[in-house]
Amino acid sequence: MSARSRRVERRPAVAVAVTVVFFAWLYLPIAAVVLFSFNSVKSLSTFRGFSTRWYADFVHDADLVTSLVASIGIAAVSAVGALVLGTMLALGLSRIRSRTGRAVGAVTLLPLVTPEIVTGVAALLLFTGVGLKLSLVTVTLAEITFSIAYVTVIVRGRLAAMSTEVEEAARDLGCTPWQALRLVTLPTLVPALLGAGLLVFALVFDDFVLAFFTTGVSPQPLPVRIYSSIRFGVSPAINAVGTVMLVLSALVMVLALIVPRLWGRKSSSLDLITGA
């Protein structure tokens, strides 16, 4: 009844206008990047017709391709690394009932609110301090450190929803503590683990700040590579690179939302973050 009457109600023009402006502000620049990546001429202001020459430029630019591969590699390794460490941390924290344990749990979430630039500077100081040569390895180490908290938050959420009796049931039915973890707890967590892994992949893949502070000279992660190349004039090839990154990130995000549902869950692990 109320839903129907609301539908009949006139929408205030101001609200519609604000919404339109908001979405235009949000997505028009991105749409422009995508559009001009298909421009047939080297202009960033006039569109002269459809072409894929900038994609060809991108594919033939060995530096850019190396950077893209590097970024995918960093994201994949970081996702796996953060997943292993973050899950271990979540399992440990869920078993600690003391006040100290809860305090430790709160501290592990600090990376979520620490300004990334602070983390970046700190990581740079650490790596140079211990004499570690800046490279893709240092980028990956920094990204893993930064991403553990995301995994821990998601996995702890799923663990909290899981009754402690489930693990006891496994032990009751003949599992050692280790078997209970392997045969029951971890399989139950699979949707959360997949969601968390894909989320970390997407976050790390296009991360600029941490990568900028911790990368070596060559090869550089893609976002850093793009940043340094536009300082010497913007080539439309950058638009093509941006579009590729956009599609990749979106694809991973969609997977992160869909895969847990395929497991027969009503809620995806990402709901924790999107608040849906």
Next chain:
Amino acid sequence: MSLLHHTSDDAGLATAAPAVSLRGLTKSFGRDTVVDHLDLDIGKGEFFSLLGPSGCGKTTTLRMIAGFSDPSEGSIMVGGKNVTATPPHRRDVNTVFQSYALFEHLDVRGNVGFGLRRKGIDRRAIGQRVGEALELVQLADRAGSRPAELSGGQRQRVALARALVNRPQVLLLDEPLAALDLKLRRAMQVELKAIQREVDITFLFVTHDQDEALSMSDRIAIMNNGVIEQCGRPEDVYESPTSVFAAGFIGTSNLMPGTYADGSVAVCDGLRIPVPAGHGLGGGEQVSVAVRPEKIWLSELTPDMVRVPGTVVSSSYHGATTQYLVAIAPEVTLTVLEQNLPRMSPEDRWTPGSRVELGWLPEHAVLLR
């Protein structure tokens, strides 16, 4: 079979080792003693209930038998074997959890077969035994379903089958019916008892619901503050409670506190209630007399009854019965439960203010210290 159970109290099973044997079992958390030097023997094939309010230590006792909680003191024997220090996965007991604790990533068949796979039994035998177990709980048609697709009652049956299929020495049930609605709970009580008879496995059933305990158990132990207040057959525990707590916890009881002297209890001035002999009291002790509401008559009293005059305070109609509150002294009000028999018309019911005479047979009054 049931005859054997009823004599297990005495010497009936003295030769065989009890299914469960607890000696001085104690659990303390800091200064808090939750289970206090419990001694208990549960016979083979017995349906035994631990009944008590929340926090009485019944669940802690169950968890110690399962192995999830280490006793502070005392020993646990299962089937004649000391398992006090044995980890849960090597104890010959299985548990039906209150939350069911089903494995959501496995289907019903996978859940029920889980324990057998851990034991390394060959796949054909597992398939057959899982099939039988599902048949037993009438879930054969849901073998391929995920737990998330089942109703509460069905999940409960899966949890039961998953534990029973292992044929443990003892099945531990931690308030397994608590999450079901009343009607389903009643049906499951009957079914659970039938299943227990069929599989002939010792059931140790933990509950706070006196109805469940009375209707299913061969024996009941009433627990309070970590100790067993009374242990016996349901009818004995109900008819002859030995403590004020036991009388109050199982069913409703009219408690009349007073001073004992010369074969009767003085409840207040001018009201002396005769009690049966054989209690060995001298005189002057503070005691309570307990009479069950359904043992008190308001009409058709017989000469051998104890008679007390009173005034009806209120009456409430419950369909099959009518419940009256009757004041027999300024401070003493008794609850009386009267059957609404076919020959009685609604006009036969007492109205508030009516003067009545209450009566009960002397043997129905229980003297509690």
